[in-house]
Amino acid sequence: MKSVVTTVVAAADQGARFPSSSDLESVQGSLQRAAARMEAADKLAGNYDAVAQEAVDAIYSKYPNGQGRDMDAGTQKEKCKRDIVHYLRLINYSLVVGGTGPIDEWGVSGAREVYKALSIGTDTYVAGLSALRSRGCAPRDLSAQALVEYNGLLSYLINSMS
Structure with a gap:
């Protein structure tokens, strides 16, 4: 099931990179809500x-x-x-x-x-x-x-x- 966390991790993985600061801000916003x-x-x-x-x-x-x-x-x-x-x-x-x-x-x-x-x-x-x-x-x-x-x-x- 897609969530903000799985979407961010999948995008970073597909790009062969670590999650960016904006990726982490998105996850943090989701966790705050x-x-x-x-x-x-x-x-x-x-x-x-x-x-x-x-x-x-x-x-x-x-x-x-x-x-x-x-x-x-x-x-x-x-x-x-x-x-x-x-x-x-x-x-x-x-x-x-x-x-x-x-x-x-x-x-x-x-x-x-x-x-x-x-x-x-x-x-x-x-x-x-x-x-x-x-x-x-x-x-x-x-x-x-x-x-x-x-x-x-x-x-x-x-x-x-x-």
């Missing part, structure tokens, strides 16, 4: 079901009939929530490792093609994830820095799906 990322990961892990349900509610508020084909509304919502939980898990993993590797490897690669084959627009997921991004509040939900880390990964995923 680690406590905030762990706070966000812990809070998300403890509330993923409620968070996913908020995203599904936002999706079905914008798309009342959903976008699944040949499925009843209940099945559509269940599958939608399953997918949102999957994306939240990837965000959680990314918070833990301090990089976008889990999202890149397991969430973005091929997702468009899968949704296209199922006749589901990624805009539905973007709507739900965007609602989660705009809903978060510091200090009610997370500390300011933890919210920055969480929202940064939500934005990364949203931009990847857009």
Whole structure:
């Protein structure tokens, strides 16, 4: 799984060099934000079901009939929530490792093609994830820095799906 540390080490190794000062500053910055990322990961892990349900509610508020084909509304919502939980898990993993590797490897690669084959627009997921991004509040939900880390990964995923 890619993280700031593995990325820096791999780049230095590929260049047959030691990590540069800027490489080390990047790692240091990641380590300094680690406590905030762990706070966000812990809070998300403890509330993923409620968070996913908020995203599904936002999706079905914008798309009342959903976008699944040949499925009843209940099945559509269940599958939608399953997918949102999957994306939240990837965000959680990314918070833990301090990089976008889990999202890149397991969430973005091929997702468009899968949704296209199922006749589901990624805009539905973007709507739900965007609602989660705009809903978060510091200090009610997370500390300011933890919210920055969480929202940064939500934005990364949203931009990847857009």
